[in-house]
Amino acid sequence: MAAAAQSITCLAPGQAAVVSEVEAPEDVRVRLLELGFVTGTPVELVRFAPLGDPVEIRLRGSNLTLRRHEAEFVHVRPQA
Amino acid sequence: MTASRQEPPTPAPRRDAPLLVALTGNPNCGKTTLFNALTGLRAKVGNYSGVTVERKEGRLRGGPPHQHVVVLDLPGTYSLSPQSLDEQIARDALLTRLPEVPVPDAVVVVVDASNLQRNLFYATQVIELGHPTIIALNMADVARENGLEVNVEQLSRALGVPVLPMVASKGEGIAELRVLLNTLPHSLTQPANPAGLVRVRPEIEREAASLRDRIAALGQRHAATARAEALLLLGDDKNLENNLPRAGGELLQQVHEARARLEAEGIDWRTALIEARYTAVSAIFEDCVRETAPDQETLSDRLDRVLTHRVWGLVILAAVLTLMFQSIFTFAELPMTLLEGVVGWVGREVGTLLPPGDLRSLIVDGAIAGVGAVLVFLPQICLLFLFIGFLEDTGYMARAAFLMDRLMSKVGLHGKSFIPMLSSFACACRASWPPAPSKA
Numbered sequence: 001m002a003a004a005a006q007s008i009t010c011l012a013p014g015q016a017a018v019v020s021e022v023e024a025p026e027d028v029r030v031r032l033l034e035l036g037f038v039t040g041t042p043v044e045l046v047r048f049a050p051l052g053d054p055v056e057i058r059l060r061g062s063n064l065t066l067r068r069h070e071a072e073f074v075h076v077r078p079q080a
Numbered sequence: 081m082t083a084s085r086q087e088p089p090t091p092a093p094r095r096d097a098p099l100l101v102a103l104t105g106n107p108n109c110g111k112t113t114l115f116n117a118l119t120g121l122r123a124k125v126g127n128y129s130g131v132t133v134e135r136k137e138g139r140l141r142g143g144p145p146h147q148h149v150v151v152l153d154l155p156g157t158y159s160l161s162p163q164s165l166d167e168q169i170a171r172d173a174l175l176t177r178l179p180e181v182p183v184p185d186a187v188v189v190v191v192d193a194s195n196l197q198r199n200l201f202y203a204t205q206v207i208e209l210g211h212p213t214i215i216a217l218n219m220a221d222v223a224r225e226n227g228l229e230v231n232v233e234q235l236s237r238a239l240g241v242p243v244l245p246m247v248a249s250k251g252e253g254i255a256e257l258r259v260l261l262n263t264l265p266h267s268l269t270q271p272a273n274p275a276g277l278v279r280v281r282p283e284i285e286r287e288a289a290s291l292r293d294r295i296a297a298l299g300q301r302h303a304a305t306a307r308a309e310a311l312l313l314l315g316d317d318k319n320l321e322n323n324l325p326r327a328g329g330e331l332l333q334q335v336h337e338a339r340a341r342l343e344a345e346g347i348d349w350r351t352a353l354i355e356a357r358y359t360a361v362s363a364i365f366e367d368c369v370r371e372t373a374p375d376q377e378t379l380s381d382r383l384d385r386v387l388t389h390r391v392w393g394l395v396i397l398a399a400v401l402t403l404m405f406q407s408i409f410t411f412a413e414l415p416m417t418l419l420e421g422v423v424g425w426v427g428r429e430v431g432t433l434l435p436p437g438d439l440r441s442l443i444v445d446g447a448i449a450g451v452g453a454v455l456v457f458l459p460q461i462c463l464l465f466l467f468i469g470f471l472e473d474t475g476y477m478a479r480a481a482f483l484m485d486r487l488m489s490k491v492g493l494h495g496k497s498f499i500p501m502l503s504s505f506a507c508a509c510r511a512s513w514p515p516a517p518s519k520a
Contacts, residue, residue, distance in 0.1 A: 026350075027163060033354045034159045036198055041358075050390040053486040054495075060197035061228065061365065065482060067489065 008074040009055060011045040017076035018042055024073035036060045037074050098148035099264050100182060101140070104170060104206060105190030106199050107156030110218040113248040114190055115153040118258060123153070129180060133169045143262040151261075152181065158198075160205045160308075161316045174209055175309060185264050187211045188257070193223035193230055193245075196369065200361045204277050207241055208311075210304025212268040215243040216257060221250075225380070227373030235368040240272030274304040278360040280311070283345055284352060287338040288314060294331060314338060315353040380475075387479040397480055400471075401502060408463045415459035423452030468499060 005020040019041045022032045036059050037043070046056040046063060053068040103118075105111045115123070119138030126135045133155060140149035154173055155166035162168040173181045189206050191199040207213050215235075223230060236243040242260070246253025260267050280288070291310035296303055313324070313335050324331050342349045387393050427448045434440040471477045477496065485495030493501070 030161065030350065030354070031158070031163050033351060034161070034201060036201070036358065038351075038355050038358045047388060049388065049482050049486060050394055051483075051486040053489075054482065056388075056482075060362075061369070062195040062198065064198075067485070 005075045005077050007072045008043065008045060008057065008076045009068055009072050011076070011078060013045055013047045015078060016042065016044045017078045020075050020077050022074055024070075028070065028073060032070070032074060035064060043074075043076060098139075098150045099185040101149055101151045101261055101264070102154055102173060102181075102184040102187045102211075103151055103190065104154045104174065104187060105156060105216075106158055106192060106195070106202055109156070109190045109192040109195075109199060110248045111153065111156060111190045114188075114216060114218065114246075114254070114257075115151060117248060117251060117254045118261070119151050128169050128178065131165060131169065133166055140258065140261055142258055147262075149261055149264065152184075157202065159202055160312055174206065174211070175305065184211055186261065186268050187213045188216055188261075189213060190216045190218050190248075193217050193219050193228070194226055196223070196228070196230070197358070197361050197365050200364060201357055204239070204357060204361060205308070207239055207271050208274045208277055208304065208308040210270055210274050210302035210308070212265070212270055213241045214257070214260060214268065215239065215241055216248075216253070217243050217245045218248050220245045220253075221247045225378055227371055227378075229370045229372050231368045231370070235364070238364045238368060239277070240274065242268070270302070270304070275307055278357050280353060280356045281347065283342060283347055284311075284314070284349070284356075287342060291331065291334060291338060294334065311353060315349055384479065387476070388482055393479070393483050397483055400476070400480075401499070404467045404471075405502075408460055408467065412459040412463055416456055419456045419458065420452075423448065423455065427452070471499070 008017065011017055019037050019039055021039055022029050022037055024032060041059055044058040046058050048055050048068075054065050055068055055071045056063055056065050057071065058064075103111055103115055115136070115138070118140055120141050123136050123138040127133065128135045136153040137150055138153075140151055143149050152173070154170040157167040157170040159167070160171045160174070162171050169178070172178050174184070174187065176183050187206060187209075189203045191203050193199075203215060217230065217232065217235075220230070230245070232243050232245050244253055244257050244260075246257065248254065288307060288310040291313060292303075292307045295309050295313075296306035313331065339349050387396060427444050430448060431440060431444045434443065468477075471480070477499070480498060481495030483495070484498040488495050488497055488501075
């Protein structure tokens with residue numbers, strides 16, 4: 001059963017999910033898609049920095065660090 | 081000015097004009113390391129005309145004397161759809177839209193093997209342009225450590241271009257690349273099948289075809305480049321008016337009409353191309369990369385857990401910085417005292433040579449004392465540079481940036497600026513030289 005979509009920043013460190021969509025201003029949305037956050041991509045939230053920002057995400061075989069306010073645009077469905 | 085060409089240019093030997101190799105790739109893929117290895121440290125740095133974007137080129141070392149090869153280091157970019165002026169220049173150079181940059185004789189795309197899919201996204205865009213292209217598969221050692229084995233022959237077949245594995249920071253693989261570049265133009269041909277790399281939906285291919293014919297009619301580019309340009313225009317919403325090729329004014333109307341037709345068919349042209357490209361890139365990744373140690377924690381991962389830990393990470397950062405600054409002050413004391421002595425001695429000797437008066441005062445108290453006061457800080461500054469270089473090379477700088485980014489971004493800076501900022505407590509002018517250019 002598919003869980004409801006939520007922002008990737010709501011995941012717990014180590015949790016896996018699948019990208020459902022990117023809701024952002026157009027430039028940011030295009031750039032996030034170009035970085036690999038295409039619908040259906042499996043992702044994992046690796047960690048948050050001590051102050052909550054930035055956030056490290058694993059996708060497509062490598063790690064990516066995004067500022068929290070940018071990562072928030074990525075909506076995902078958590079996996080069980 | 082290049083002559084107008086309707087056909088893909090045949091490699092006519094230009095014995096007088098130097099050959100041009102464009103070096104491109106994502107930010108932080110080791111492109112600059114490779115550029116330095118290929119050209120030595122004699123790069124010519126200037127600006128592209130009319131913009132504040134750095135233009136860096138150098139002559140390829142070790143080549144035949146009668147044929148120069150110039151390497152142009154383009155700004156790092158994630159995509160041919162630009163999000164910044166730097167990326168726009170990189171794109172315009174590859175699309176031959178800059179009057180001062182001719183059609184390249186070869187394009188070297190530096191690909192970071194440890195971030196392969198993201199880098200292949202850009203690499204496939206460049207291959208589609210149809211220039212003779214080489215993939216420099218850099219950081220092959222990091223990929224191996226992370227348990228990824230790349231089948232280089234398979235990747236080369238899939239992309240239709242030569243792929244050279246390398247570790248630019250250790251000089252591995254550079255010799256092979258240099259040989260290829262020094263035997264241009266005969267050593268390299270155009271990519272095997274640029275149009276077949278990424279399968280797009282037939283509706284999009286149809287719209288791209290008519291745009292392609294009009295772009296090709298503008299001349300000065302390969303037929304493959306025209307198709308790639310057509311797809312870029314179709315999907316590139318930002319700043320479309322400024323991104324049209326020169327003399328391509330009427331294209332604007334045609335692009336809008338093409339998009340309207342696609343929208344009527346229920347196709348999101350903005351995302352369709354990106355998704356199609358990642359589908360192709362994923363497939364190539366599955367075919368050519370083998371995970372030898374899936375999800376195994378490397379030493380680097382274990383270190384990261386401590387270095388970026390909420391509490392321990394900050395404690396370690398404080399300790400590292402304390403150690404660093406304390407060392408600088410301690411080790412610099414002796415050289416500084418010596419330098420003070422030397423400056424003082426020079427001042428006194430010169431003082432005895434000159435008659436008392438304004439001239440002596442100008443030279444001894446002005447020039448010598450003034451320059452001396454600055455020189456005395458040289459040991460501290462050298463040590464600071466040394467430590468920062470050490471932190472950068474071991475990779476710790478990136479962890480420190482990760483910890484401090486939130487604080488620094490509140491004042492509009494990047495996490496990497498933290499350590500130079502701290503050094504301002506020692507010397508303000510040092511703090512305003514960032515040790516590395518800020519990258520996205």
